[in-house]
Amino acid sequence: MNAPASPAPEPGRCQRLKAASRREHDSVDTLVLGVRPFESRERYALFLQVQHRFHGSLQALYGDVQLNRTLPGLAALSRFEAVQADLRDLGLPVPGVPAPVQLSAPAEALGWLYCSEGSNLGAAFLFRQTQQLGLGAQRGARHLAPHPDGRALQWRQFVGLIDALVLSEEQERQAVDGALAAFEFYRSSVRDIFG
Numbered sequence: 001m002n003a004p005a006s007p008a009p010e011p012g013r014c015q016r017l018k019a020a021s022r023r024e025h026d027s028v029d030t031l032v033l034g035v036r037p038f039e040s041r042e043r044y045a046l047f048l049q050v051q052h053r054f055h056g057s058l059q060a061l062y063g064d065v066q067l068n069r070t071l072p073g074l075a076a077l078s079r080f081e082a083v084q085a086d087l088r089d090l091g092l093p094v095p096g097v098p099a100p101v102q103l104s105a106p107a108e109a110l111g112w113l114y115c116s117e118g119s120n121l122g123a124a125f126l127f128r129q130t131q132q133l134g135l136g137a138q139r140g141a142r143h144l145a146p147h148p149d150g151r152a153l154q155w156r157q158f159v160g161l162i163d164a165l166v167l168s169e170e171q172e173r174q175a176v177d178g179a180l181a182a183f184e185f186y187r188s189s190v191r192d193i194f195g
């Protein structure tokens with residue numbers, strides 16, 4: 001057998017974040033489906049509260065000047081305003097902006113943002129479910145709608161930026177901690193809001 005011409009490429013950082021958080025993702029996915037958020041407008045209103053808490057808590061990270069230097073275009077990716085618009089569309093009260101997430105180290109932000117941006121991929125499935133409630137990109141489900149350039153392209157660009165960062169081993173670990181904390185935050189928000 002011939003030796004490969006070059007070693008197999010290392011998995012990128014986002015691939016590693018995915019591997020490290022797979023179990024957390026699957027548990028959140030099961031939890032969300034289990035609370036049947038698309039069964040009725042009332043349950044969807046609760047789901048919007050979860051989304052408001054999650055994306056609202058990340059608003060400060062998306063707007064952070066330093067992070068926007070590291071990840072150009074980050075501020076424009078936030079879905080918080082779209083969540084607020086969805087609440088207004090449905091005549092629901094719009095809660096105040098939640099307290100920003102507390103990070104133990106700056107590199108944890110990368111894991112939180114990975115979790116939030118990756119959730120756009122699964123949102124394709126959620127977005128289709130909102131149609132049975134008569135909602136869509138123009139009303140009530142704006143924050144789940146695909147980016148005009150498509151979800152895949154937007155995700156690839158984000159992955160490219162995150163993967164290209166040079167991090168120390170400690171920062172790599174902190175990024176994973178951030179992703180795990182983000183999934184845990186989401187999970188506890190679902191439990192809290194759906195009861």
Ligand code: HEM
Pocket residue numbers: 014015017018025028029030032033114115116117118119120121122123125182183186
């Ligand atoms: C019922 C709820 C959910 C379902 C059915 C779901 C489903 C999916 C699916 C099918 C993918 C892969 C898409 C692809 O590769 O094209 C994905 C990716 C992802 N989802 Fe979810 N998801 C759900 C909820 C969430 C939530 C609530 C979060 C975050 C809080 C989340 C975070 C992610 C992340 C980070 C990825 C990217 C994984 C990667 O490729 O690195 N998901 N999801």
